Amino acid sequence: MYLHRRLEKPLKEALRQFPVILVTGPRQAGKSTLLQHTLKNYQYVTLDDILVRNLAESDPTLFLKTYEPPIILDEIQYVPSLLSHIKLRVDADRRNYGQYVLTGSQVFPLMKGVSESLAGRIAIFQLYPLSWKEIPHVNCENEITMAEQTLKGFYPEFQVLPELNPKFWHSAYLSTYLERDLRAMRNIHDLGQFQRFLVLLAARSAQLLNLNEIGKECGISQTTAKDWLTLLQATSIIYLLEPYARNITKRIVKSPKLFFVDTGLLCYLLRIETAEQLIHSPFGGHIFENMVIMDKVKQYAEKGERAPCYFYRTGGGLEVDLVIDQGDHLDAYQVKFSATPNADMTRSLAQFKNEYPVGKTVLLNLRKERHPFSNGTTALHWSHS
Numbered sequence: 001m002y003l004h005r006r007l008e009k010p011l012k013e014a015l016r017q018f019p020v021i022l023v024t025g026p027r028q029a030g031k032s033t034l035l036q037h038t039l040k041n042y043q044y045v046t047l048d049d050i051l052v053r054n055l056a057e058s059d060p061t062l063f064l065k066t067y068e069p070p071i072i073l074d075e076i077q078y079v080p081s082l083l084s085h086i087k088l089r090v091d092a093d094r095r096n097y098g099q100y101v102l103t104g105s106q107v108f109p110l111m112k113g114v115s116e117s118l119a120g121r122i123a124i125f126q127l128y129p130l131s132w133k134e135i136p137h138v139n140c141e142n143e144i145t146m147a148e149q150t151l152k153g154f155y156p157e158f159q160v161l162p163e164l165n166p167k168f169w170h171s172a173y174l175s176t177y178l179e180r181d182l183r184a185m186r187n188i189h190d191l192g193q194f195q196r197f198l199v200l201l202a203a204r205s206a207q208l209l210n211l212n213e214i215g216k217e218c219g220i221s222q223t224t225a226k227d228w229l230t231l232l233q234a235t236s237i238i239y240l241l242e243p244y245a246r247n248i249t250k251r252i253v254k255s256p257k258l259f260f261v262d263t264g265l266l267c268y269l270l271r272i273e274t275a276e277q278l279i280h281s282p283f284g285g286h287i288f289e290n291m292v293i294m295d296k297v298k299q300y301a302e303k304g305e306r307a308p309c310y311f312y313r314t315g316g317g318l319e320v321d322l323v324i325d326q327g328d329h330l331d332a333y334q335v336k337f338s339a340t341p342n343a344d345m346t347r348s349l350a351q352f353k354n355e356y357p358v359g360k361t362v363l364l365n366l367r368k369e370r371h372p373f374s375n376g377t378t379a380l381h382w383s384h385s
Contacts, residue, residue, distance in 0.1 A: 001160050005034050006134060007127055010304035012038070014123035015098035019090040022076075022102045022114060025127035026236035026261060027177040030156045031103040034127065035072045039101060043067060046074035053078050060085040069099035076102040083117040090121050106181055106234050123304070128236070129154035129262050131298040132383060140383035141368050143339075147275035150291050153264015170268035174198075181235050188228075193218065197228055201238065201258060202269035206286040206293070208313070209240065209258045236261050239294060244310035244323040244330075257311050263291045285337040292335050292364055292382050293322055312352060320352050329359040333385070339366040341379035350375040 007023075011034075014021055023031050036044055045067050047053045056063040056079040064085055067073075076082065086100055093099075114122060131154070132140055139145050152158045152166045155173075174195075188194050197218045204214070215225035232238040240256040260266040266287060272278050278287065293309070300307035312320040312332075322333040332352050336345050341363050349361035353376065363373075364382040371379040 002033065002037050003030070003130065003134060003136070003156055003159055005030065005127070006131070006302035007034065007125060007304070008038050010302075011125060014125070014304065015039075015101075017097060018121065018123040019094060019097055020086065020100045020102065020118055020122040021098070022104065022122055022124045023127050024104050024111075024124065024236070026129070027105045027181070028155050028157060028173065029127050029129050029236075031105075031127050032072075032074050033156070035074075035101055035103065039070070039072060041070065042101060043071045044074065045071060047078040048075045056082050064089060069096075070101075071099075072101045072103070074103045075105065077104040077106040083114065087117045087121065090118075094121070105236070125304050126236075126301045128294075128298045128301055130156055130159065131295055131302060133299075134302075135159060141381060143279065143366060144275050147278045150263045150287065151267050151272065151275055151278055153262045153267070155262065155264065158264075166264055167268060167273060170265050173265065178235060178237065182231050193220065194228065197225070198232075199269050201229075201232075202260065202266050203283070204258055205260055205266055205283075206289040207258060208255050210255065237265070239297065241293065241309060241311050244312045244320075244325070259290050259294055261294060263287055263294070266290060288337040288382075289321060289335040296322065296324070296385075318348055318351055320348055323352075326359060329357045331359050332356075332361045334361075334363050335382070336363060336365045341365045341367055341371060343373055343375070346373050346375060346377040346379075349377045353377075 011021065011023070023035065025031055032046070035042070045052060047056060055066070060082050063082070090099060114124070132138065135149070135154075136159075138149060153170070157169070158164055158166070182188055182194070197214070197220070200214050200217055211225045211229065212222050215222045218225065229238065233240065237260065239259045239261050241259060242256050243254040245254070267278065270281070270283055272281055272283070278284055281287070297307040297309055300309070308325040310323045310325065312318070312323050320332050321335045324331040332349050334345060334349050338345070346361070346363050349363065352358065353361050361377040362385055363377055363379040364385055365379055366381065367379060368381050373379065
């Protein structure tokens with residue numbers, strides 16, 4: 001069974017404008033499936049195949065003659081040197097659009113090679129696990145259904161094979177995919193300590209990132225903690241939400257908030273195994289916020305856009321969970337794991353509205369009915385925004 005992805009439309013548009021397309025994202029997000037289904041007339045070659053990879057590394061010219069475009073080259077990060085050779089072939093016929101479609105699961109190392117070799121010749125897309133709008137026949141307004149899906153996570157395999165056990169699947173995901181990628185990028189000797197690092201991060205989802213504190217608890221240096229976090233970003237396991245400030249320089253120096261790209265892995269690391277446990281867990285509010293904000297990020301990625309999403313926090317205690325920069329104004333959201341929204345939950349939004357050019361202020365919660373407050377904020381069910 002193939003699940004249609006909302007990225008299909010912008011992907012097809014880009015194929016008519018760029019000679020090279022790159023689709024990045026975590027392993028098992030569905031990159032290869034999307035491309036093979038959408039581009040049926042393209043030859044498919046994976047560099048995960050050791051024999052194919054050896055040819056690409058030892059004789060890239062022969063490789064590109066053997067595998068002519070239009071072609072999908074899967075897992076291009078294994079042979080980044082191939083990018084400069086693709087550039088030479090593309091430059092020989094720049095108007096031949098859609099020649100090469102690449103995928104990669106290790107974002108940062110790959111992006112360095114892309115920027116050096118294919119700048120101006122490539123369109124880049126991020127494919128995350130499924131968004132709620134990509135899941136067929138799901139009732140988002142039912143709290144148990146929402147909790148069950150959040151617990152499973154949003155990797156497509158759970159929709160194709162609904163009988164999958166989330167605990168077993170996420171355990172295998174960590175050991176087979178994540179650890180393989182991490183070991184390819186860095187030589188991590190103590191996987192047990194790295195697993196502890198992951199659990200400590202999970203316990204701080206939807207909170208300000210304090211690497212110094214996490215490093216101390218894990219028994220590693222801040223340098224190692226930063227290095228490991230970068231690896232998790234590069235493999236699209238962790239997402240860092242930057243703080244909003246009028247001055248872009250200030251955004252860079254302040255601490256970001258930490259999110260897991262997929263809530264299924266997050267719940268697995270926190271040992272939450274049932275919907276009821278999730279609803280009553282002390283981590284429930286953070287997991288809910290993680291789910292809502294990542295779904296917003298996915299909605300932009302599905303359009304081929306970088307998410308203009310931030311959070312806002314001051315030393316005086318004013319905090320807004322999500323700020324979306326719309327260019328001429330800001331939209332501000334507060335996320336509450338509650339079916340009983342009240343005016344106290346909107347105070348930060350009202351104060352933020354007094355200080356910035358805000359288009360709308362919204363309290364995202366579990367209540368199905370829309371509810372306006374006198375300060376101009378509206379309470380909406382999280383799935384209606």
